[in-house]
Every structure is written in C-alpha cells, then in structure tokens.
Amino acid sequence: MAEVPVFAVVGHPNEGKSSVVSTLTEDDRVPVSAVPGETLACTPYAIEVDGEVLVRFIDTPGFQMPQQTLRWMQQYTGPPEQMTAEFIRTHEGDARFADDCELLRPVAQNAGIVYVVDGSRPLRPNDQAEMEILRLTGRPRMAVINPKADETAYLAEWKAAFAKTFNANLQFNAHRATFHERITLLKALQYIEQDWGRSLARVVSALQDDWRVRLEASADAVLHLLDRALTLTLSETSEGEDPAARQAVRDRLIVAYQGKLNTLEQECRKNLKARFLHNKFNADLVAETVAAKDLFAEETWQVLGLTRKQLSLALAGAGAAFGAAVDGAAAGTTFGIFTLGGGLAGGLAGWSGTRPLSRLKVDLGPFSRELGGCRVQVGPLRNPQLMFVLLDRALIYFQCVSNWAHARREEAALQLPEGKQGVTAGWDGSRRRMFEQFQVALQKGYGDKAEALKPKLRAVLRDAMSAELSPREE
C-alpha cells in the first residue's frame, strides 16, 4: 500500500467524484449517475504501466453526516494518527454513518485525498465541515474544482476556502478535460506528498509516452485510409451491347464506390476509437458535427477540405504534374504545352471541384468479344478535395475521441466555427503540397514515392493531432 500512491476521491454527494475518477483513469465503466448517492461502496481504479500498478484512485460515496462527523472528530482526544480509524470503529454499526465510514476507510489506510467540489454552486456549511474533516485527517490533500455548469461567480469563494485547508487546488472539468489537463492534474498530485513523487512522475511520463504512441498509431490509421481511398477502383463487366444496361452498371458502381469509401472511413474511425479505450463511446460522432454528415453530402464538400482557390492551385499542380509526365514522355518536343495546359485545365476545374464526385474517373470500355460485353470501371477519384475532406473528417473525429472525457456519456453538441470548418484549409501550402504529391504518386502507381513521403506526412498529422483544436461545446 505504501509504495503505490492511493488517492481517495471524496466529496459531497453528486459533485462529480465518479466522473473525475472515470476521466483520470480513462475508464468509462465507472458508474456515473445524475442521482445523488448512487456510489455506495469504495471502488478502486488503477493506472497500470506494463502490468504494474503505479497509482490507484478510489471512487467513494459522498459525505452524508458531515456536521456530526466533524463534531465527533473535534471532541476526539486520542492519538491524532488513530483518529480516522477510531471514528470508523465507533460508527461502524450506525447505519446513518455507513457512507461516511466507507469513504474514510481508504483515508484511514493512508490514502491521499482528492476533494471534488462543483465550483458552479455556492459554498455551504456542510462543505466547510467536510474540508475541516479532511484537514483533521492530516492526509496530503488536493482540491479539484469540477464545475458542473458555466457559473463562475462562486469560484473565488471556493478558492479562498481551499487556501486554508488544501496543499493544492486546480480546476478540472471532468466532462471536458483533455489529455493535457489530465496530465496537469496528475503532475499536481506529485507535489502534495513527496514520497509519491517518483511513482507519479513515472505515471506522467508513461502516459505521455503512451499518448505519443497513440498519436503515431492514429496517424498511421489515417494514412492507411488515404492509401486505400485514393486508389479505390471498382470494375464490372456489362454483358451485351445495350448502352442502357451499361449506364445502369455504371450507376450501380458509382453507388457501390461511395459505399466502399464510407466503409473504409468507418474502419479508420473504429481504429481511432480503439486507441482511446472507449468502451461505451457510441456517439460515433455527434450528429451536429459536419464530420458526422454523409461523406458525399454537398455540404460536407463545401465546409471541409480546401477552399476553391486552394483547390484550383492543387488541381493546377496535379494537372501540371500529369501534363509534365506527358511532356516528359515526349522528351521535350511538346515545349511544356501539356504541363501548362494540364495546369490551366486543373485550375479551371477547381471551381467545380468542391462538388462531390467531380473528377471521378468513370471508364466505359468498348465492347469486346472476349468479355462478352464491355468493362465498366469506376474510380479512382482524382479530385484532391476527396483527400482533404477525408483528412478533415478523420482529424475532427480524432479530436472528438481523444478528448472525449471518459465521464461524458451523453452526446454533446459540437459546433465548429463558421466558414471552412476543417483543419486542412488552414494548413500552409507546403503541407498541402506534400499531400497532393502523395495523391499523385498513389494514383499514378508510384508506390515507392508514396512510401517515401509517409514519414513526413505522419509528422504533419501528428502535429495536427496534438494541436488539440478543442471544439467548443454548445
């Protein structure tokens, strides 16, 4: 018990103790309820590194008899270090004190204290009694302000009260805490008891390592998605020579192509979600976010991906690249006409490029006797907008799952700023160009070029992911 730091997360009923434990330990199996007094027994939740428990947080029931408990402690005259244990011994048989005995049990066994309060409400005599009880236990303690509503009028009052009683205090919204805020809390705990510093420092560095690994894996998942999506091709043979039948096959393939892209995106999301231990997180994405909308909805292509101007440039670049290939093939005899022409054509196409499925390659081959029909091929989608839309959607999704505090079980409404709502439109040209090159390399079948680009792309994605564009909540 002594070498593993244990923290009892205590407080008044319904202040969000279970939520804090859930978010700190990334465990969304911690029961969280809006009805006060749902936690009846102490339940430990651990942070393990390589199978070794480095810190434990104990979810406890709330104080039920704070004034009476304090009165008993103030009248206690025995040895101070025995006080908590003596309190439990004295009141164990009294049903009224069942919760108070239960929550003080870990404290009697030398746990540290994390005192959780809802900072959006005023301070009451019961709270003062609770703080005094914790002070009398003599255990190292930190106060955590977990505001349940957007009310800041009482914060100063709370902080003044904490100053008298606690070694440290900080604000930690269990329902919105990001990874970095979790780390901040764990770091703060290092300083309330020296003996635990090393253990907690290990936890912090292990979590940071772990976070980096998660980012790497997430970036890989996104690149894998691009890899598959940008080279996606579906083909089928249309029997006979009837053009109407051919059209029908073509239409069916386009639908199937969209469905396949959707499936690829879902796989990527599943992959991302698994990195963040969300057992219960089924709000696959908040209904209001653009990323939750259909991949091929007009609006998606309007608000994600690149702006018209950026897209024109991208397409011009891509067109020029294709043109340059033709010029190259003609060994310079074309004086770069194709490069220029391709660039111009691409630039013009940029104005229509924000429409989904624009520049989708659809090949209706001629009738061939061997096939007994003709080959219809759909894909790949040459429009760079697809790549940027996929990137944006993946990054938004990532932000949601990675910072989706584990205490939050409801579907919150996220709203992104007006205008272009993705991340990629805000990137500088060099980053965008790297991805454009990646696309061209993939679609022209230069696998080695694409592979060579991957480490740089991974770095770009890592940066984008750790930038934590916390979406604002409504």
Add this chain to the structure above:
Amino acid sequence: MPRNFPSEWSIGDLVDLEYFLFQDAEADGSELARRDRAWYLAHLSDQERPLSRRLLLRRWLELRRAAARDQGVHSPGEVIAAVLRPARLLLFFLGALFGFGLALGVLGYAGEQPINLFAALGLLAVLPFLFMLASVVLPLVRLARRRTPAGRLGFWLTGALLARLAGRAHAFLGGRGAGRQQLALTQAWGVLRGRGGLYAGVMGWLAYGLMQLTALGFSLGVLLGVLLRGTIADLAFSWQTTARISAEQVHALVGALARPWAGFFDPPLSHPTLEQIAGSRVYLKEGLAPLVSSDLQSWWYFLLWAILVYAVLPRLLLVGVALWGGRRAERRLGFQDARCEALIRRMQHPQVRLGQEGEGPQRETGASRVLPETAQAGFARLHVLVPAELLERPAADRLPEEVRQEFSAAPQAVLGVSLDEIQDAEALRGLAELGEDCAVLMLLEGWQPCIIATLEYLKSLRRHLGPQRLLVVGLIGREAPGRWGTPTPDAEFEIWRKRLAALGDPGLLVHNWGGAAHG
C-alpha cells in the same frame, strides 16, 4: 350524486382514500388542482354551511369513485369490503371447529377411566379465561403506548393474510395485469397497516376484533362440544390429588367459582353438592368400584356453566368492545395529514391564472384570501425555518411576503437555522410552544442533494413538533433577480420527494416553491 350519503368511514373507504391519494401523488399538480377545485365548486361548496373536513373528504371520495367507475375501474375498497365479511366468518368457524375438536379430545371417555376433572376444567374453561385476561391486559398497555390495541399477531392477520386475499380478489375482479392499480392497492393497504401510522387505531381495532371473533368461535365450539358429548353419551368425571386437599376445600372452591350463576340455579344443577364431590374422588389403590355413577356425572353441569361464564360471555363482551373501539377510532380520524391537507387546499384554493388568455399551461398561484374555517384548522400561520446562509440573500427582506403569496398564510416568525440538531437546540425547543393553527415551514435548497443529515434533522423536527402538526418542506431553487425563491427543477424535486417519502411521515408536505405540493 346522492345528496345524503353517509359520513362514516369504513375500512373500504379508507383503503380507497389511500388508493386515490397515492394515484394523485403521481399526477401533475396543476391538473389535480383544476380537477379538485372544479369538483369543489360544482358539488361540495353549495351547502348552507361549510362541510366539516371529514365530510368534505368523504364526499370527494364518492366523486372520485364515481369518476373511476366511469372509466370501468374497480376501486380496491369494494374488494376489501368483499374480502372482510367472508374473512370474519371464516375465522369464526375456524375457531369454532378448533374448540369443538379440543372439547371432543378432552372428553374422550370410553368407560374405563373417568375424565380427570381438573384437566378438563383447566383446558376447557381456565385456559380460555386466562387467554381472555391476556387479551384485555395487553391491549390496554398497547393502547396507552401506541393508540392501538393490536400487536404483531393482529397486524399479521390484517396485513399478510388480508392483503393476500385482497390481491387475489382484485385480480379476480379484473384488476389482472393492471400493474399500477395493483401497486396502488398494495401501497394503500401498506399505509393503512403502517404501525403507529395514521390509521393505527382503526386497523388495530379491526385486527383486535378479528382475534376476539376467532376466540369467541373457539369458546362456543368448546361449549357445543361439551354439551353434545354430555347429551349423547354418558360422561364420568372424577378428581384425585396427592396433596392434602379435602372434599370440603374443593367444595368451597367450586362454590366460589359458581357464584355468578349459583343465584339462578341450585346444586346439583349449578355445581355438585359436598356429598357428590366427596363421592367423585378417586383413590387409585382402591380402584373405581366404590364410585357412584350419579356423583361422577354431577360435574357436567358445572363444567358447562364454567365454560359459558368464564370463556364465552367475556369474549362476547370483548367483541362488543372491539366494535365500539373501531367505531370510536373511526370517529377520531382527523384527516390532518399532509396529503389530505394538500387536497383540502386544492379544493378551497381559488385558481388564479396569470398570463395571456388562451395561452397553454397556466401557472397556478395561491391567492391571498381568508381561508375557510376547515382549512384554517390545518394552517393559517407559518413558523418559518430557513438555513441561516439563505437569510443573507440580497432579496431576503422579500421572504415573508413571498411566503405569504406562496401559502396564503401569514409567516408568524422567520428563524435562521443551521440544520444541525445540536446547534439549533434552542430553536427546536421553541417549536413545542407553537399555537394550534400554526404549521412549520422548513425551507431547503432543492439543488442540494438530500443527505442523511437532512433526513435526521427532519426527524428531530418531527419529534419536537409532536405527531399531529403539519410540517411543510419548501424546496427552493437558486435566487433570481428580484425574487427570493425560485422553483426547484422537476428532476431534482422528484429525487427529493422520493427521499423524503422514505421518512414515512404522514404529516410532512413537500412543496416546490412556485409549484405544486405533494404529501
């Protein structure tokens, strides 16, 4: 609706009242207020003089039953009444059967050995007499302590047994599958049975009556058994003893026992003569040969008299007492508890509508006015207890006025408390001296969780107030500009209501500030 229906409350009526109050507790407050007010104005207030509380509630119950009947719902009161009558008969006959069996068993005489007189007398007359004494003394003690004559056994009789029967009957009458109704029935019966609760007296006397009826059946069964055995067979009684007891002493004892009926009949019809007593004594070593048959038979009359006077008549008397006690307990029902109080107020409270005409749901408010006499008995003045920190709210000076608006009752005093029994000792002691017409209003913040300490504080309030006085818990929300109290959100109010219901305090009214009250 008949204009001259009874004003008595039968057990069935009480069950129905509880049943309907329980159903209403789940319903929307403003809807109830509209309904009850409309009934009051249409049927209950057009009298020359205002109805008493008992009568008002009784008539409201009839209206409520009629409304339920229109919806094709059986009220459980009918079921209970239907179950009670056969239950009484059943218990009576069971007792009789048992007594008859016992008598036949004790008087099993085949002619070889006369029946031991002391054993027969002890089992058939003295033992029932002792039981009868116990059922006089124990209830007296209980009445003094708990206002109810029945103990555990009695409550089992009226509880487990009757509830089970009633449940079966209810299901049989078509209440099958109606889970909510079943729940309400169980709840109603539960409230009625609650020991030390509102109806402890009525239910206790009912249980007591059932037990006396069973015992009367038993005594009559014994009497019938002895009579029948003696009529159709030749019975021989003898007495024997190792102690130095002479026939004269036995004669004296028997004479003393027979004093109540010795005035009407002479020996040997009232009790055996000294010669007969001496002649029916058995000395085992001498055998039965010297005994004379007429001496041995002379005891039969005495035994019959003893059973009649010491077992049957007292029980008959006690059945009478139980009936009288039940009547009296029924007459003493005050219907002062919080839910009845809320119902009376709903009926006698004018509905004031605020806002535009033709708007959707209207906010109900209590208008200040002089309450009718019946309601004033409940509370016309309020002794207000407020957590001290709430008196520091900027709008605290508006508190008395808002209380007046909220309850149409004048705040008699406003006291700051700390919600801690020991710190508030003085304030709590003062509660015992409140006037008859004064209720206590305890204001609490509804956004706070209801912790055990709060429940303990309310229990101690009840201890200081005595069982009868109305205690209103007013739940207020956060302060708003220009108002001292605001309503508690429904979800929070609901959680409070459930927690406070666990106190089982019939005199506790939970009131949402600016909203509805619930008992």
